[in-house]
Amino acid sequence: MTPIDRRTFLMRALALGAAAPLAGCNYEDPAHPDLADRFLHMMSAWNDRVQAALFNPHTLAPTFRPDQITRPPRFNAYYSISDVVVVDPATWRLELGGQIRDKSPWTLAALNRLPQTHQITRLVCVEGWRVIGQWGGVPLGEFLRHVGADTNCRYVAFRCADQYYSSIDMASALHPQTLLATSFLGAPLTPAFGAPVRLRIPTKLGFKNPKSLVQLAVTNVYPGGYWEDQGYNWFSGS
């Protein structure tokens, strides 16, 4: 197994344990799906295909004025703010894997030298609440082309310093508003909001915006995600 496979396996096992107390519900045990679970998985896979077909690479997420930014910003993760993992930006590296020509790890300084862009967009949580924020960084599509990623691959997978993981489809990865974000509200990202680098993708729900990235891989093997493996729809496009 490659390292990413081994970690995926470990995380799936952990996710399973986390889901176990939800007895009596659907998706209570992802490893042993009952008939209803299989039906829901089938429909979710169908909905992934419908959403991929609906996705228009030229449709932009709405942008907002600076005075519309939500203040104070809202912290959200699968753990509380006191458990945020603090990454040292000086020693931080982004490891690259999968179908990428140049897999040398990236430093924050190197990332900051690529062309930057900013956006004021809305982050919509799968729970229904939303916030408006300003993010800045490198368009993921530019980065992928820069490192020679095979953009014909189906997935871009992310792993985080806090053991979170997620993945997106290549079309959404190449969308002009999809960023490897390094700043939030005009300042470098803070640990609670994903320092030093997070994914910011306004064409998907909040949980598809992994924070504190440590690995990026381009692959044709379905990578899943922390919430996705527990039953949340994988595509989750907006």
Add this chain to the structure above:
Amino acid sequence: MQRSAPKRRAIHPWPLRLMHWLNALAIIMMIGSGWQIYDASPLFGFTFPPRVTIGGWLAAAIAWHFAFMWLLVSNGLLYVIWTLASGHYRKFLPLSPSSVVRDLRAALRFNLKHDLGIYNAVQKLLYLGVMFAGLVAVLSGLAIWKPVQLWFFCDLFGGYVTSRYVHFFAMTAICAFLAIHLMLVALVPKVLPPMITGGRQET
């Protein structure tokens, strides 16, 4: 012209009965899972108790909601096509404000005659009203699901935030219809068997 023996035909033809019960299933699943989804981020100062919600937690509720939306929408489209093609839509017409007032007064005095298969003005208004609420629920649902790709639906309702409220009130309207609908079936139980067996009326 000589009269032949009276023909007897179904009060509710089979396509209507099939679509009615498929719709009932879809509506129950959509409302139950929708209440669970609402509970994850309530719009108002209350949540729906777990025993009336479907899914048990947010991921499953969303999965049920986005599975049964296909049944709701495809069944609804089939109904529209069928009602136009078969001429069934004429049962909802004509509908004048004065006839609604007249029949509503009669209904509130428990004085409204119920002929199987013939809609009085109050019924016409309620059925057309719930169809409109269903349409608004679907369109506002699409606005919440796809505020970027289907931005025109989002704009139609005044943005993402308003769309959530519109979706909620469309559900409320459907629930209000269901309460009246079920209450009337309880008051006039003879209307239930024809929706299952079809029933027979003389023509």
